[in-house]
Amino acid sequence: MDNAKLLIDSAVNAGCSAVKFQKRTPELCVPENQKGQKRDTPWGTMTYIDYRHKVEFSEAQYSEIDNYCKKKNIAWFASCWDEPSVDLMEQFDLPCYKIPSAALTNDKLVKYIVSQGRPVVLSTGMSTSEEIDHAVSLLNDSNYVICHTTSTYPCPIEEINLRMIQTLRSKFDSPIGYSGHEIGIPTTVVAVALGANLVERHITLDRTMWGTDQAASVQPVGLSNLVRHIRSIEKAMGDGIKQIYDSEQSARTKLRIYNT
Incomplete structure (x- = not known):
């Protein structure tokens, strides 16, 4: 504790x-x-x-x-792996539930979590596109986020497949998240630039501690850096509308020779 x-x-x-x-x-x-x-x-x-x-x-x-x-x-909030766990968590009035990748194909559990009437975070590791489609169909009109993830601890960089974030965004009318299990933080920051609305990382006090996912976890200093970089990316993304900023005006006056 x-x-x-x-x-x-x-x-x-x-x-x-x-x-x-x-x-x-x-x-x-x-x-x-x-x-x-x-x-x-x-x-x-x-x-x-x-x-x-x-x-x-x-x-x-x-x-x-x-x-x-x-x-x-x-x-x-919590990832709940079974119905009794959901029942126990209900007393805490959590803001949402997460359906872990391991339970994505457990229709009974997915329906039970949805029946609680809380927002849902659906993790999609070790799943086929067809399995994801089916699980999403069970969410009905629930308020939900679909999280791209690869369930390997730690995840090899060539298996992170960040472009899946864009694939999910183009396919589903819902926010898309990213649950990272890789070593380091740069790829998680890139996930935000690619459109991830929610980011999850495992955290640890010390990666040398005992445990199967310590190598895929982020220590406190790394976590602070990750959040700082994500907040910067959020500001840097802008609105996609080209404009001349006030900060450019002096350079425009000084350097622009030809005007149309």
């Missing part, structure tokens, strides 16, 4: 709009053939199902997170 609060602090200090957590019920989300597999963890060797329980926050801990985020004046 201490680390979670430090990560929230990092997001606040960087100027992020929100922080996201994951909630899942291990008995429902861990495949049967993986539950008994042994895994080396910071708490010793244990079965994968026991490990999944170990890394899940309890209802009381989420209440603590909710209170802490309110104190820090930052929104928070």
